Amino acid sequence: MEPELGTVQSVARAFHLIEFIARSREEITLSALAEATELPLPTIHRLLRTLVSLGYVRQLPNRRYALGPKLIHVGEVASLQMGAWARPHLAAVVEQLGETANMAILDGDRATYVAQVPSTHSMRMFTEIGRRVHTHSSGVGKALLAFLDEEHVQGIVAQAGLPVATPQTIGTAEALARELDLIRGRGYAIDDGEQELGVRCVAVHVPNMPIPTAISVSGPVARIDDGFAERAIPLLRQAASEISAEATHVTLLS
Structure with missing residues (x-):
């Protein structure tokens, strides 16, 4: 050391x-x-x-x-600052797609939203910054889990459980493991009404971050169809790459 x-x-x-x-x-x-x-x-x-x-x-x-306890305040401020410099990259996604973009980090056994750029549509997903959600039933959460080691995932499941929010929510460890394998293979996660009925979300993992991070775009199922996902994934990957590069640059300067 x-x-x-x-x-x-x-x-x-x-x-x-x-x-x-x-x-x-x-x-x-x-x-x-x-x-x-x-x-x-x-x-x-x-x-x-x-x-x-x-x-x-x-x-x-x-x-x-x-x-x-001093680290709690430090972590909260760091999350807010990280959200601030990630926001322009999320705004670029919203400009191209017209739907709400979010960034979330792993916070213990949950995912916590730290940045958001809302859609201009009157009908949109409302997820306030600071909201904590279960990892197994959210797009950002599953994108986070897919790139953790198996022991860490098992620890999160053991602590938080697998509560079922909707009929689409994953409810067993076996089903979650299959889903995470699928996410690793294709490189993105989908929340299809698993956290909230009528809402669909596409999310990707942000690599090389000091804390596990994911970004997503979400909205009503009427607008987030398969064609939308195909357009969203390259834009999310580009934004994730830019956020990662900026985080690395900040780390090197610090």
Whole structure:
């Protein structure tokens, strides 16, 4: 876990610890952190003590460590900023297709919408920014799940379950696995009235993002037919590529 040239070693190590605690998705011991990071225990203890004092890490009564409440605010602001710079790319999709475009990120066991450019139609899909939806029954959610490892998907299903919102909603783990295989093969997800009757959505995964991300275009089934999907998919893929490139550029500058 050696930092890159020109970086501050202690800062890099502190963020590596935060990232590892986040990836573990559960409380973690000091010894497990030492084994994973190959840092000396005194170094890890000193870094954790600082992070705990700042609120970015919590030490629990059982002496294990977990992410702290300060990160909630940081994450919320980061999501808003990410939505702001993705919005022009979503606007280009709306300009071409005339339907609502959204961006969502994986937020625990749900997908959370962080950006939206609405359709100009009076009859359109209303999904407010900040809304959290189940991953198995939404286009963006299934696009996110399809590019996670199997263990992560199983963890999300175990935690959130597979509640059935409409007769079209996937209700079993076996059916979800088949759907995710299909999405990986064709490169996009479809929500055909699975989250809300009368609404159809086409979504794609945004590659190389710091957090799993997907974008979509959605609207009433009367307007989102097979021909619409064929037009939408190349535009969504182009927007996803541009968002990914911009995120990489921001990361390199930071």
